Amino acid sequence: MGLLEDARNIQRKDPAARTVLEVILLYPGFHILVYHRVAHWLFEHKHFFLARWVSQRGRHKTGIEIHPGAKIGKCLFIDHGMGIVFGETAEIGDNCTIYHGVTLGGTGKDTGKRHPTLGNNVLIGAGTKVLGPVYIGDNARIGAGSVVLKNLPANCTAVGVPAEVVRINNKAVNPADDLDQQDLPDVMAQRLLDLDRRIGQLEKAAQGDIPPTAQQVAARQRKSLRT
Incomplete structure (x- = not known):
């Protein structure tokens, strides 16, 4: 039932998806969720080699690399998906949307929990890099091409290299800014x-x-x- 709801969620969010069957048969963003469910189960049961083998098969088929240790909530919408990388200790909440080219990676300096944690309803634009054990609050939106190196609060919009918060609770941090996902400063x-x-x-x-x-x-x- 969980994967079926994931497919229905993709069909609801993607205007190009005409039917749930189309999503199930043709969408790599859905296929990788199937691979990850299997890989994550194997990882949790300490079948590490098999878990990595399944995840690498998924990477080969979809262009999306998700470590089997990553934790993914319900209704993740991966749009297009090519070039996405999620690290081993990455955690993603429910109802998140992630576009192609996004990395949830480490900095190379951390041990243990070394990858990002996303809250619920987070949207991450194409090409964004979120690095290190940072926390992204619920309902946050990150503009395309940003680099996030520190925690972001809930209900914010952030953009830039490094990313800066430009709106919180739908109110611009700078009164001159009037933002939406398509028109970021x-x-x-x-x-x-x-x-x-x-x-x-x-x-x-x-x-x-x-x-x-x-x-x-x-x-x-x-x-x-x-x-």
Whole structure:
């Protein structure tokens, strides 16, 4: 019943999926869930070699690599899926959506719990890398191409390299931001613009081209009155 509900969930979420049968027969995002169920059962029962063999067969067939030790909740929607990697200690909550090219990986420095944990209803955009034992809160949305290296709170939208929170509880962190999944701000570009503006101000100050502030004018007037 669990796999059937997973297939129905994919059919509900993907406008290109016309029937549940189409999902079951043709969707690699569903096929890898079948492989992972078998591999994870073998892993939990300490048949480690067989578990890895099944997971590698799934990788060969779908282009999606999920370590048999990873824990996946109900109704995971893997859209397209090619190039996805989930590490051994990754944990994914219920009703999550993950696009192609996503990595839930380690940093190479951690031991034990070394991969991310996702809460429920998390959406991760294409090409995103979530690295280390970080926690992504419920209902979080991560924009495509981001790199997440620290915990993210629930109900937030994050974007950038490294990822920064730009919206929480559907309210923009910066009032100028008006976000949705298709129109995310370019955090790096904004930083470069701010840096360029600051350099320009410093250059003008060095050349004496910036007009005095009101405080500077008042101080000069007081000085002239005293003299």
